[in-house]
Amino acid sequence: MEFKEAKNKFVQTWGALGSQWGINKTMAQIHALLMVSNEAVSMEDIMAELQISRGNASMNLRALMDWGIVYKEYKAGERREFFTAEKDLDELAVKISRERSKREIKPALKILKEVSTIEAKDSAEEKHFVDQTSKLYDFVLKADNMLDKMTEFNENWLGRLVLKIMK
Amino acid sequence: MEFKEAKNKFVQTWGALGSQWGINKTMAQIHALLMVSNEAVSMEDIMAELQISRGNASMNLRALMDWGIVYKEYKAGERREFFTAEKDLDELAVKISRERSKREIKPALKILKEVSTIEAKDSAEEKHFVDQTSKLYDFVLKADNMLDKMTEFNENWLGRLVLKIMK
DNA sequence: TTAAACTTTCAAAAATAAATGAAAGTTTAT
DNA sequence: ATAAACTTTCATTTATTTTTGAAAGTTTAA
Incomplete structure (x- = not known):
């Protein structure tokens, strides 16, 4: 080629x-x-x-x-x-993840918080809804924070992370 | 609401x-x-x-x-x-990341490998191309492997990861 | 075996997203 | 101040993706 x-x-x-x-x-x-x-x-x-x-x-x-x-x-x-x-790939990944978090994850979290905190009546259906959306809120929040922390490392964060996780 | x-x-x-x-x-x-x-x-x-x-x-x-x-x-x-x-969010994330890896990342890696291994002539332009695409290949490969490892934890992998990374 | 109850397929239509290009807007050199 | 050289904007067109719905396919019960 x-x-x-x-x-x-x-x-x-x-x-x-x-x-x-x-x-x-x-x-x-x-x-x-x-x-x-x-x-x-x-x-x-x-x-x-x-x-x-x-x-x-x-x-x-x-x-x-x-x-x-x-x-x-x-x-x-x-x-x-x-x-x-931007040619530095670490930096590129950081910027992309920051932007997507700001533009998409954060607004989604806001909605998740809203819908997961409704007054759940006694029906099993409503209880399940609140339970599931709460879990989702926690999960997404945790993942979002983790991404932030991961990329905060700076300077070859991916390489370092791999080490940290493997060990 | x-x-x-x-x-x-x-x-x-x-x-x-x-x-x-x-x-x-x-x-x-x-x-x-x-x-x-x-x-x-x-x-x-x-x-x-x-x-x-x-x-x-x-x-x-x-x-x-x-x-x-x-x-x-x-x-x-x-x-x-x-x-x-699937209501278990850990399991959901694992399945989604496996599928996207299989469908999108793996094929992209194949192409990256191909284009990064061309015979680079002496022009600075070609050298830069090979250099940059090689770096990209390494980066994507590493990120893909990491995702795999991360989700391999099983059972609340996200929670565990957060601990591991924070410490 | 038949027919009712259901699901899948896929060509055509509709909806959505992206691209064009000409006009309007900027900037810079003289 | 003018005009040349360039960039941006946005209404319209084009391309892409998604959805529809009717026909074909499948399964089950009798």
Whole structure:
């Protein structure tokens, strides 16, 4: 397999994986492209490589920057903007997990708390509901906190964790 | 908030969360419904509660059973089939992570391996590509193995892990 | 074996999400 | 202040995913 083919395969795969995890395909593809580029890439080049429109490129770059995993870069004497991706994988994982926690887990926890604290009447049905949603609340809260703690390690947290868990 | 309202809110929230994580809304809603039901539910009842068609119910129940998180149940003297969800959250998390690993992570790893082992010529660009995709391969492999180990604990693995990591 | 009671399948329709592209908005050099 | 070079926005179009529902399939009881 030659370089160009490999690069394309990687970008496509990363895009597909993104969709499966609720991240839009183009956003994941742009990220993939930047991750494996050794230098900052202009919007023009991104558009050309991925065959996407200007608007699409712009919107997804904005989204990636909101997630904190892609940065704008300015080159001396160049009017146009260039983009780079966070390339440190530990840092990337930390940022993604922080954002997803903030955007999705935290709001879900809020709802879980609400519904698990209703006044359960005497019916078995209602008791089971309160019991199950309470357990779910605890579980999700614990998992969310753990993710936080895990990634808080900083500097090769995944490697360290593996050691800690194995031992 | 009264029971019916809370139940509906929970089902809707779980459905929305599902979509955000690449699981279709109805599938997540059916799962939510079964999770908080204290007894097995018939397809008719699922259709009525979620206002969905027979085909939709049938397909998503099949998918949930394929994931191993919903079971068919037969009641004596009843022709129809009833469904229940895995209610143990540790077990649920284990099954979901196993399936996603098998369906998504493992195939992605295969591609990562392929593209990271191309013959890198002398250009900085190609070297960076091989370097970055190799790192990604290692990272994903390590994370995948860790998930496996984590959930292998069995019996309240999350609680135990929290202890282990905190200490 | 038949028919009633139920489930599954899948082509078509509907709903949802993503992409386009032209117009509006910015920035910078002169 | 102007215009060239570039980016963003958003109404519309396109693509993708999900849902429907009717027909085909299956199981069970008599």
